[in-house]
Amino acid sequence: MKALRVDKKKLAVREVEKPAREDETLVRVLLSGICNTDLEIARGYASFKGTIGHEFVGVVEEAADASLIGQRVVGEINAGCGECELCSAGDPRHCSARTVLGIVGRDGAHAEFLKLPQKNLFKVPDMVLDEHAVFTEPLAAACGVLECVETKPTDRVAVIGDGKLGLLCAQVLALTGAQVVLIGKHAEKLRIAERRGIETVTTKSAAKRKREFDVVVEASGSPSGFAGALQLLRPRGVLVLKSTFEGKAEFVQAPLVVDEISIVGSRCGRFQPALDLLKKGAIDIDSLISEEYPLARGVYGMERAGKKGALKVFLRP
């Protein structure tokens, strides 16, 4: 089968063997989405070698439970050991022995087939389009913000970054009734949020709004985002960090202590709330889709996804 792989930092679509199901479930990929993390991995982040990609919708091809075969599914990307305290409590996201689809020790979704444990799979409701279902994983990551911070309708929330993740976070947070401001550099991307009734400001103007926000979500994917985010927070405010990237961030510690700021790292979220939002049509997904390429042109698709102005790029096997 075809798969988009990173080997020795070189990115290429290669012919590889179709994965053997073993005690997991084999999924035929219908559509996969390119995430910024894929771009980071191609640059060396997480030192991953193998098939990249972790956003997908597919159809179950082989499974221990025959009733699953033919079902349309999306999949939670963290596969735990199944036995430790965390896995037993139903949350393998921090299992120390976990593999992560297309990120840690497990071939990913930019391929004709992938495998995952059966318990990682979620059936996709019929009315959810393939193109929307692919967004379950990044939308779950946006919903994950609400697992780390409770927002009240009176709260002023800033989301930094008008990329896909920032646009999803802003929409999810706006649904809670909080007063959300999206901060970004691209007028056409900010327009997507504006059409949902979300206030937007440019990065330059945001610098004037120091100490205004109760919660700031940093989703810019840039090392400079961190220090800028701190300046927007009121004393005792909360900064939620969503961006993973190679490299170091730098900050002046004293104001963080004096203002008693909290910072919370947030990575993956639960799939069910995201699927529920997709089913309700509560999130504008269509505006976040840029282009689609056949998997065979995966390297070009990655290049396109890295261009200024790009939003979601799909690969179709």
Next chain:
Amino acid sequence: MKALRVDKKKLAVREVEKPAREDETLVRVLLSGICNTDLEIARGYASFKGTIGHEFVGVVEEAADASLIGQRVVGEINAGCGECELCSAGDPRHCSARTVLGIVGRDGAHAEFLKLPQKNLFKVPDMVLDEHAVFTEPLAAACGVLECVETKPTDRVAVIGDGKLGLLCAQVLALTGAQVVLIGKHAEKLRIAERRGIETVTTKSAAKRKREFDVVVEASGSPSGFAGALQLLRPRGVLVLKSTFEGKAEFVQAPLVVDEISIVGSRCGRFQPALDLLKKGAIDIDSLISEEYPLARGVYGMERAGKKGALKVFLRP
């Protein structure tokens, strides 16, 4: 009166006018304590000019309420505007118009007299010695950790830094029943914690205990403390930052997001819980006292307080 002052970054004991009470309360200082923040301020931190010092015990000399006169008191160092939302809720620690004794816009405690609003003052129970009462402010700062993080008896807690603040934090946290480990560089200081039944390890050995702790309290006062502290935390662990210093800290953001770490800045704490602990004799304070000098020798006292191995240095007017 004599006062230890920082002017144009020069530290000196000078003759200045005794403060006029106005609508506040005038306190004759019995004893003041040198905090590391005083040393930082003398180096330029907070750009403060005036009389430094914020740890003291004194006797009320002049007050609107005559019944206060002659009372032995300690004082909450943040003086709010009294009118904003935060002040109205009884917590001026983040009032944006606040002054802070010997730190922001208000002459401090290394002097013969100081003034503070009456509501900032707390009577000292008779059985608490002057030398212990001076520790109310730093002990309140240590108790402040419990305002930002709830520890369970099953929690593993590491305190980094065997200085005064670290030793106070370790003792306060050990009282909650949590499993506390104090990490430091000085055998003789670590012994103080060991005598209270607290496990200690050297900074070098601590580097082997990666991902072991639920909570880490960073009280080392060193920019390198931050990155080291992150490595000790288990996924979803909490880092409490207590150190204020000039300069930048640097860290790799991705692991913080991947492990969904929380970081909380913590500065001042409430005085009453600290006074209660002092009254109960629940904290070993005596071991934290190094030396005492007359206020007139304040510059030398500061020098001594900055020496390796020094703990609390008192100044007596």
